Amino acid sequence: MLRDMNLTPLPPEKLTVRFDPGALGFESTEELEDLDVSLGQSRALEAIEFGADMPRPGYNLFLLGSEGAGKYETIMARLSAKAADGPAPDDWVYVNNFEVSHKPRAIRLPNGRGKELAEAMARLVEDVRGAVPSLFEREENQRRLQEIQEEFQQKQQDAFDALRKKANERSIALIRTPMGFGFAPMRNDEVMKPEVFEKLPESERRRIEQDIEALQAELQDIVRQIPAWDRERRAAMRDLNREIVAFAVDSSIELIRDQFKDLPQVVDYLAAVRADLVENFASIMAAEQAASQAQAENEETVDAGRSSGFEITGFDRYRVNVLVGDESGTGAPVVYADNPTMPNLIGRVEHVSRYGALVTDFTLIKPGALHRANGGYLVIDARQLLMQPLSWEALKRALKARSITIESPAQMLSLVSTISLEPEPIPLDVKVALFGDRFLYYMLSQLDPEFLDLFKVEADFDDELARSPENELAFARLIATLARRAQMRPFDAAGVARVMEQAVRIAGDATKLTLHRRSLVDLMQESDFFATREGAARITDTHVQQAIDAQIRRADRIREKSHEAITRDIVLIDTEGAEVGQINGLAVLQLGRFAFGRPSRITARVRLGSGKLIDIEREAKLGGPLHSKGVLILSGFLQARYAVDSPFSLAATLVFEQSYGGVDGDSASSAELYALLSALSGLPIRQDLAVTGSVNQRGQVQAIGGVNEKIEGFFDICAARGLTGNQGVLIPKANVEHLSLRGDVIEAVKSGKFAVYAVETIDQGIALLTGCEAGERGSDGAFPADSVNGLVEQRLRSFARARQAFGRQADGEPRERSGS
Amino acid sequence: MNDDTTPGNPLSRILVVLDPSAETRSLLDYAAELAAELGVPLVGVFVEDTDIAEFAELPFAREICISAGTVRALSRQRMQSYFRAEAARLRRALEAAGRARRISCSFELRRGRVETELAAIVQDRDLIAIAPGFGTVVRARDHDILGRLSGSAAAGFLAFSQRRVVRDGILAVFTGSPESERAVALGATIAGRRGVPLRVVVAGPALEPAMGEAVQRLARGVDRVEVMAGEGRVADMLRTLVPPPQMVVLPADLSGDELKRIRKLDLPLLVIRRT
Structure with a gap:
């Protein structure tokens, strides 16, 4: 080797x-x-095309990919291009429901005609407001009203006259009193004085009293008839009022009806408007006048003409609330919901203050993003959506029901039991595109059983x-x-x-x-x-x-501080010499979007034991599960390589020196193994080298992440101390294709002041680190005695023997000396 | 008496006869407006009717409430409380109307019978304003208070209409009599103040040039004057006017039938007498 x-x-x-x-x-x-x-992004684009064109329900999109991958720009560009050729969306308006005022009616109109209807109704109100009062003031109508009044008064007058005449025949006068009428006996054209009455004969007094009692009874009968006459009068007045209003209103309404005759919903609404105007014109005018007076007196200026319930008492009851009215007529809408609160999504009902109470009506219904996107596309940031209370549930409910029902959060949670405005739901035809990171997509897929039913198309953005x-x-x-x-x-x-x-x-x-x-x-x-x-x-x-x-x-402030601590020997990292059981590992710290590498001293100590590797990081609860796994792999490697047929009698401790935070990942497992092998073999490891790479049980060095930052981290420390020409980093060979090092590192390598080694196996690495061959088993099955592996095996065997000796001693046999 | 009145104005005061009715409240506002236009003070007169006070003392005095038809006993004490309260309320209403128009006003509280008490205080240049159907006592023979007051010294009477119609201009009736001259002059004054046209109906079968000239002289100072021949009954002609006038100023020397017919038209009327 x-x-x-x-x-x-x-x-x-x-x-x-x-x-x-x-x-x-x-x-x-x-x-x-x-x-x-x-x-x-061909995969994602194909998915977007499919999702946008798929007409079936549930084929909404979820664009997944890392933050900043351009999901928003891509979906907006794609959908805008697609929407440009799409049909312009219909307009939606809310109008008063004259029968049930807390349930406003929704009317669909072709694009651009919502505003047309609103303007037509405003003109109607303007016409009626001016025309009807002047019609009432016309002489013939006033005369007819006067006739009705006079007829009523005449009835009363005739009844009173007849009664008065009857009383007069008996020398009794009808007297007007504070609250009504009375009857008094007369003498010489004056009311009889009490003392005169007292002097009358008993029979005369009784006669007068009886006459007066009879007259009082008749008067009571007349008074009791007055309400019935008054009802007749009011009915007659009402009929006349209706006739006058109908005369004034019909021609104006007919014009609007002609304009919208192709829309049965509007025609129905106009019929309801006519009926309401004819029936309630007088009370509407009275409410308008009261409102004007209140405004003049600065009593109430904000919501004049509004009742305390849902009904508008003034002419505003005929207003048309254009919820969606895009007059541009250029393609389908593409809406981005930048603040997807529940009300911003499904719309809301606003309120105004009236005498300290909050009141509302159909004119205060405001659209949400779903209304604006109806007939087109709605784009929402999934994270923002999920962060808003009830928004996710509201969106799902709308998509499932395929209609938009405006509810307040309190209504949705059934927290209020008072009557609330319940606008008629509006049919929903929208394609929703959520975008977010992959974690959100997989979390929703796992935790929300409805998610995959509603968002069937995933558009996965490549990084x-x-x-x-x-x-x-x-x-x-x-x-x-x-x-x-x-x-x-x-x-x-x-x-x-x-x-x-x-x-x-x-x-x-x-x-x-x-x-x-x-x-x-x-x-x-x-x-x-x-x-x-x-x-x-x-x-x-x-x-x-x-x-x-x-x-x-x-x-890089933190990096600077971190490296300074090393160069000032506060954090101990050697970049020269050699030490037994000590190695420079490499870690990466990710702070925000900036990552940097930093060397970390790893040490290993060995002694006789029962085959247990103690990961101090894990014992101190500073090691993550991946790190613990890496350490356990080392144990497997050592046992498989050196103690297949003998007891594994090692006790070893491994530690990241001066590490006060958590350690996770297995990228230091090869370094830990090198430190262990050094401790077991007694061979010192070069401190001018640093190591990264994970290891498997077969001693193969495996790829890790952050290889560039790790190399540069060690380079920076060496450079700060002065490059010796011997310094370098061992990386897994599989990471070579990930290398993209800084220019200064490359220059140092070019000039032979720094080196990067690619290793495939632990044997390659330990040889470089110790300057000693790793050693392969010979035909006798043994490692060369002076090789790293040979020395390690000898040490482990000596531990095993010592352990056996301890066992025998415990059984009464002489003790055998173990190696150190 | 106020002698500083405007030329063409034969009036020195407007006397409003007050009672608790809503009609009187409207009349009070109308009279205050007219007083402000003519620059004369307003006098409110409230009479505690002794007839009703004496009625309340009778042992069987009862009141049938107009609102419910129920019967309840009356007493003198209750009547007195009622009169006091009404007097205070009407005084406040009068003062408010005066303040609103910045006119001088005073309140007269009398006790007795209305026509007697009015006759006692009325002066020869007073205009009496009285609501239709006025009176606490509906008498057997005569419940027309204006008729009963015709013998008083008043310079004229004001009758008011509550009909809300579009009206335009002032109409005066000229018969050639001294009171009709005063009627036309007063109509011209009011038309001038309001900036509206004056129409003068000359009673009689034809319009004589001399009468036309007299009218033009009397209406000098008014921008728009129209002189029309009556050609028959004035009431019939008034009925056809569209829009109806804001006020009709009549001389009291028109025939009684004509006056009655005109009053039935429910127009604001000023009847001017020769005093």
Whole structure:
């Protein structure tokens, strides 16, 4: 295994991806044609096309992908293009329900005609408001009203006259009193004085009293008839009023009826309006006048003409509340619900204050996003939707019922039992597109049994684009398109190349380009900023690099502190020399969108034991399950390799030194194994190397994440202390294709000051780390005695023997000395 | 008496005869408006009717309530309380009407019979305003209070209509008599104040030039004056006017039948007498 000790460092060209600007085939993005910005999302686009066209219920869309992947832009662009050719949506209006005022009626009208109806009704009210009162004031109508009044008064007058005449014949006068009438005996044209009456003969007094009693009885009969006469009068007045109003109203309503004769719902409504106007005109006018007076007296200005219930007492009862009325008539609506609260989705009923109480009516019904999107498409951010109380349930209910029922949250939860406004539900025909991260999609799929019934189409957005000459050119066109759309300066070829290199870096895979739209656009915009500041005509690689450096600079305070702690030996990391049972592992810290690598010292101690590896991180409850799993794998590896036919009598402890937070992941398991092998073999490990990679039970080193950050993290520490030329990092060979290292690392490698080694097995790694062959079993089944494996096996066997000796001693046999 | 009245105005005061009815309240507002136009003070007169007070003292005095037809006993004490309360209420209403029009007003409280008490205070340039159907006592022989007041010294009477119709202009009737001259002059004054046209109906079969000239002289100062021949009954002609006038100013020397017919038309009337 000598070759392992002399493992060749990876050449610089393997360590990063460089795009040759000259090979791109253009000088600047001005030469490139626009490209569909949904590059690399064919799967998602096919799903969107399918979902948008599928007419069956439940085929709503869920666009899943990482945050910033461009889901919103893609769906809005796709649906807008599709909607442009679609039919314009119908208008919806709410009008008064004259029979049940708390249940306003919904009327569907062809696009643009909702406002037409509202204007026609406003004109009607204006006409009626002016025409009817003047009609009432016309002389002939006043005369007819007067005749009715006079007829009533005459009836009373005749009755009173007859009674008065009868009384007069008996020298008795009808007297008007504070509350009514009385009868008094007269003498000499004056009411008889009490003393005169007292002097009358008894028979005369009795006669007078009897006469007066009889007259009083007759008067009572007359008074009791007055309400009936008054009813007759009111009925006659009402009939006349109806006749006058009908005369004034019919011609105006007829005009509107002609205008909307093709819409039976409107014709029905107009019939109801006519009936209501004819029946209630007088009370409506009275309410209007009371409202005007109240306004004049500043008593109530906001809601004049509104009753305390749901009924509007003034002419506003004939208003048309145009809930949805798109007059543009250009295609189906595409609505983005940017604040998907429950009321913003399904609409709401607003209230106004009246004498301290909140009142409402049909004119205060407001549309929600579902109303506006009806007949088209509604786009919602799933996370925002789920964060709003009751919004998710309200949306599902509307989609299931295929109608929009406006309810308040209190109504939905049955928290109120008072009568509320119940607008007539409106039929719903909408395609909903939710977008969110994958976690949300899978969580909803698992936890909400209705979800997959209602959102049958998943549009999964890819995060990466495989590199190929065609795709790289397409990616360059994507950069050109995004730059033009955002009105940035054009990129020159070097600028594009640098953006693409960063796209590879973000993808974390040398064979891929990221499709993460936000990262890409942010970098381009920030590059444009630096170019603008410099007054450059084009964005070059220098500007892009400035933007990258600035991004790092803004985010790397913690990295700086962390590395400073190491360079000041507060956190102990050796970058020179060799130590037994001690190795430099590598960790990645993700803070926001910035990740950086940091070396971490791992140590191992061994002694005689019962075959237990103690993971101190796990014991201290600082280790995650993946880390624990990695440590258990080490035990499996050691037993399988060294103690197949003998007791595994090892007790070992493993620890991440000076680690005060949690540790998870198995990327340090190879480093931990190296430390264990060093401790068992007694061979020191080079401290100028750092290690990353997980290991399986067969000793194969496996790929890990964050390889670039890890290498750069160790490089930064070494560079800070001064590169010696011996320093480097061991990475899994499978990670080589993920390398996309910083320029300064590449330069150091080129000049032989730093090295990156790709290892496939633990044997390769331990040889490099110890400078000693790992060793393979010979024909006798034994490892070479001076190899790493040989030394490890010997140590483990000595533990086993010592353990056996302890066992015999316990049984009374002499004790055997164990190794240290 | 106020001698500072406007030329063409034969009136010095408007006396409003007050009672608790709603008609009187409307009349009070109308009279206050007219007083403000003519620049004369308003006098409210409330008479505690002794007939009704004495009636309340009779042992069998009962009141049949108009609203429910129920019967209840009356007493003098109750009547007195009622009169006091009504007097206070009507005084407040009068003062409010006066304040609203910025006119001088006073309140007269009398006790006795209405026509007697009015006759006692009326002066020869007073206009008496009285609501239709006025009176606490509905008498056997005569319940027309205006008729009963015709023998008083008043310069005229105001009758009011509550009909809400569009009205325009002032109409005066000219017979050639001194009171008709005063009627036309007063009509011209009111028309001038209101900025509305004056129409003058000359009673008689034909319009004589001399009468036309007299009318023009009397109506000097009014922008729009129209002189029409009566050609028959004035009441018939008034009935055909569209729109009806805001006010009709009549001389009292029209025949009694004519006056009655005109009053039945339910128009705001000013009847001017020769005093």
